[in-house]
Amino acid sequence: MRIGVLGTGGVGRSIALGLTAQGHEATIGTRNVEALMARTEPDAMGNEPFGGWNEVNPQISVGTFAEAAAHGELVVNATNGMGSLEALRAAGKENLDGKVLIDISNPLDFSGGMPPPLFVSNTDSLGEQIQREFPEARVVKTLNTVASNLMVEPSLVADGDHTVLMSGDDQAAKAQVGEILRSFGWRHIVDLGDITTARGAEMYVALWVRLWQSLGTPILNVKVVQPES
Amino acid sequence: MRIGVLGTGGVGRSIALGLTAQGHEATIGTRNVEALMARTEPDAMGNEPFGGWNEVNPQISVGTFAEAAAHGELVVNATNGMGSLEALRAAGKENLDGKVLIDISNPLDFSGGMPPPLFVSNTDSLGEQIQREFPEARVVKTLNTVASNLMVEPSLVADGDHTVLMSGDDQAAKAQVGEILRSFGWRHIVDLGDITTARGAEMYVALWVRLWQSLGTPILNVKVVQPES
Numbered sequence: 001m002r003i004g005v006l007g008t009g010g011v012g013r014s015i016a017l018g019l020t021a022q023g024h025e026a027t028i029g030t031r032n033v034e035a036l037m038a039r040t041e042p043d044a045m046g047n048e049p050f051g052g053w054n055e056v057n058p059q060i061s062v063g064t065f066a067e068a069a070a071h072g073e074l075v076v077n078a079t080n081g082m083g084s085l086e087a088l089r090a091a092g093k094e095n096l097d098g099k100v101l102i103d104i105s106n107p108l109d110f111s112g113g114m115p116p117p118l119f120v121s122n123t124d125s126l127g128e129q130i131q132r133e134f135p136e137a138r139v140v141k142t143l144n145t146v147a148s149n150l151m152v153e154p155s156l157v158a159d160g161d162h163t164v165l166m167s168g169d170d171q172a173a174k175a176q177v178g179e180i181l182r183s184f185g186w187r188h189i190v191d192l193g194d195i196t197t198a199r200g201a202e203m204y205v206a207l208w209v210r211l212w213q214s215l216g217t218p219i220l221n222v223k224v225v226q227p228e229s
Numbered sequence: 230m231r232i233g234v235l236g237t238g239g240v241g242r243s244i245a246l247g248l249t250a251q252g253h254e255a256t257i258g259t260r261n262v263e264a265l266m267a268r269t270e271p272d273a274m275g276n277e278p279f280g281g282w283n284e285v286n287p288q289i290s291v292g293t294f295a296e297a298a299a300h301g302e303l304v305v306n307a308t309n310g311m312g313s314l315e316a317l318r319a320a321g322k323e324n325l326d327g328k329v330l331i332d333i334s335n336p337l338d339f340s341g342g343m344p345p346p347l348f349v350s351n352t353d354s355l356g357e358q359i360q361r362e363f364p365e366a367r368v369v370k371t372l373n374t375v376a377s378n379l380m381v382e383p384s385l386v387a388d389g390d391h392t393v394l395m396s397g398d399d400q401a402a403k404a405q406v407g408e409i410l411r412s413f414g415w416r417h418i419v420d421l422g423d424i425t426t427a428r429g430a431e432m433y434v435a436l437w438v439r440l441w442q443s444l445g446t447p448i449l450n451v452k453v454v455q456p457e458s
Binding site: 115117118121122123156157158161162163165190191192193197199200201203204206207208209210211213214215217219220221222223224225226227 | 344346347350351352385386387390391392394419420421422426428429430432433435436437438439440442443444446448449450451452453454455456
């Protein structure tokens with residue numbers, strides 16, 4: 001499938017690689033391609049400059065947010081949460097309408113350092129904000145609860161025996177996203193419900209960052225257990 | 230050990246029973262003992278009237294918040310989050326100072342129905358509010374992430390192979406609470422760090438209520454997994 005991945009950071013790169021490894025054709029979208037390719041320093045999160053990364057991963061093409069979204073039969077929002085709505089506006093409603101939009105972003109405000117608070121929570125979520133602004137996109141919130149490498153390779157932890165969450169209003173969209181998740185190796189997928197349940201998945205991230213600090217690694221996840229588990 | 234348990238709902242009852250089963254001597258505290266004993270209807274959460282419950286569990290004594298806190302060498306806040314600070318004020322600073330105070334409460338605002346938002350989050354937590362108002366109490370936030378019966382019987386789920394969290398500023402207090410948790414059967418205890426990390430444990434509850442709604446049961450928990458798990 002042709003997939004547009006918005007965001008050139010660790011999440012976008014990891015998702016694009018994971019998707020191409022599964023035979024999909026991925027285009028990564030960015031605000032300004034020229035500026036992206038001209039960078040010679042690591043980004044704020046310590047990722048190597050995109051140009052060098054893309055040289056060793058030439059199977060992934062690069063374009064503007066709009067070009068990547070137009071390319072995709074399915075679109076992934078892998079941008080920083082603070083810039084997600086702006087990136088999606090740049091991608092263009094016309095390039096999102098009717099498509100499954102996987103939203104991996106988190107509403108984390110890093111302006112005050114670690115650990116970041118959420119800039120929306122409790123009575124709203126970034127997933128809902130995106131769904132409201134793009135009512136014709138079929139938003140599925142997922143994968144925002146794990147580190148980027150775990151997203152596409154859950155077997156890195158506990159032999160893959162842990163949980164990924166999913167929220168969204170469109171059952172068919174969630175079924176399609178479930179297939180992609182299973183192709184990455186996810187076996188335990190919990191459908192939380194409609195897009196308002198993204199509040200739960202996003203607020204969990206406040207615990208996740210503290211587990212990271214306490215355990216000393218972001219390579220962690222949770223397995224949801226019930227009596228019959 | 231003598232333990233004062235503030236709160237007469239499902240959490241207070243479950244904790245008091247769990248503690249007495251471990252040989253502790255528990256006194257449950259309430260605002261008004263006479264009013265509590267006069268009730269003949271189930272409470273807002275569907276718990277049977279306290280009097281009848283206490284008749285079949287006479288090993289647990291009942292007193293005012295102040296009497297229960299004074300009785301305890303250790304105190305447990307098992308009150309509804311919206312009333313926790315008021316209950317602790319009624320218990321009295323003089324009955325809390327220097328003592329380990331296990332805080333199980335959640336800052337859930339049920340006034341708008343389910344699922345409840347948190348009335349404090351992100352940049353503060355109920356655990357911190359309690360620690361700030363009672364600086365001489367040795368607050369340990371724990372057990373707020375599971376249903377009341379699981380708190381004292383983790384083996385009800387997945388043979389007890391799942392995680393309980395702990396936050397607090399006082400290492401010795403956390404060590405003591407860890408012993409109590411292990412006596413209940415908890416084997417995987419994650420110390421998140423100081424009391425500010427209670428933000429993570431409390432915000433997780435926004436996910437927990439949605440897992441409950443999605444899975445159809447509150448008898449659930451998460452197991453934190455890492456590569457070496």
